[in-house]
Amino acid sequence: MxxxxxxxxxxxxxxxxxxxxxxxxxxxxxxxxxxxxxxxxxxxxxxxxxxxxxxxxxxPTKDHLLTAIVVARLARLTESAEEFLTGSDAGAALLDFLTLGAEQQQQLDLAAVFARGTADIQDPAEVDQARERMVRAVDALVARAREQGSVRPDVTGADVVLLMCAPSYAAGPLSRTYPDLWRRYLMVLFDGLRPEGAHTLPHPPPPLQL
The missing domain is CATH 1.10.10 (Arc Repressor Mutant, subunit A)
Structure with missing residues (x-):
């Protein structure tokens, strides 16, 4: 039965x-x-x-919880980068993406998580796959901005991924007193990506597989 x-x-x-x-x-x-x-x-x-x-x-563990948050954050960045690709102004789209990345950095320091290695990650492979998807989406966004002349021709997607955390780090010591100070350094960063007045960079870019 x-x-x-x-x-x-x-x-x-x-x-x-x-x-x-x-x-x-x-x-x-x-x-x-x-x-x-x-x-x-x-x-x-x-x-x-x-x-x-x-x-x-x-x-089951705090590591599972942290992994879920990291994967969700990376997925949102990827989806946003892909959505921004549909816009007509690639420079504005890249700035929107960098703004979103800096905002998320205020909530969770992804760079600090990755810097600690896999000790606090339950499923490193899942996180690596999510990060790779995000890096590829950012690379496409940067490539389109280069084609339109919105950013300097020697800037790569890997450069932009590594620079995403810079505004928060710059404002970090004063973030409690001036919580929006990162926005100032975001614009300093973005102006540095523009082709006007650009100098030759002294070091080649890192590989895309960060």
Whole structure:
């Protein structure tokens, strides 16, 4: 005799689980922004308004949670770069992308995560794949800006990916007093990408496979 099928969970429970997951991702992002990636699961649960058990139901370890956030951030950057490619003004599109990247840097320092290696990443391969997709999308965005003469001809996608964090780092020591100071350095950076008055760069670009 065929055993009866297990009853499916009510839709409300599935909706609650999805809502809790989003709350946890938002709370973890905020905690990591304030305390760095050493923020505790207890603090993340408290900010989300759930128990620690709920955190572990969705993410078995804090590394799983961090990985989910990093992959989501990279996916959003990729989708935005691909969307900006459809615009008619490639220079404006590149500036919009750099602005989004700098804004996300305020929430989670992706460069710091990558600099620590794979110690805090549950699935390095998944993160590497997400980063590679993002780098390819940025390279296409930069190539189009070069074609239109919006940026200097020797700038590459790899250059831009490495420069994305620069505005936040420049403003970092004064970020609490002047939270929007990064916008000033974003424009300094972008003006440096323009072809007008450009000098020959003293070092070749890094490979695209960062």
């Amino acid at each position: 065929t055993p009866p099928e297990s009853p499916r969970p009510p839709r409300s429970l599935r909706a609650d689980a999805a809502r809790n997951r989003e709350l946890l991702l938002a709370a973890a992002t905020a905690e990591f922004a304030e305390r760095g990636i050493d923020a505790s699961v207890a603090d993340i649960a408290r900010r989300a308004g759930v128990g620690k058990g709920t955190v572990f139901n969705h993410f």
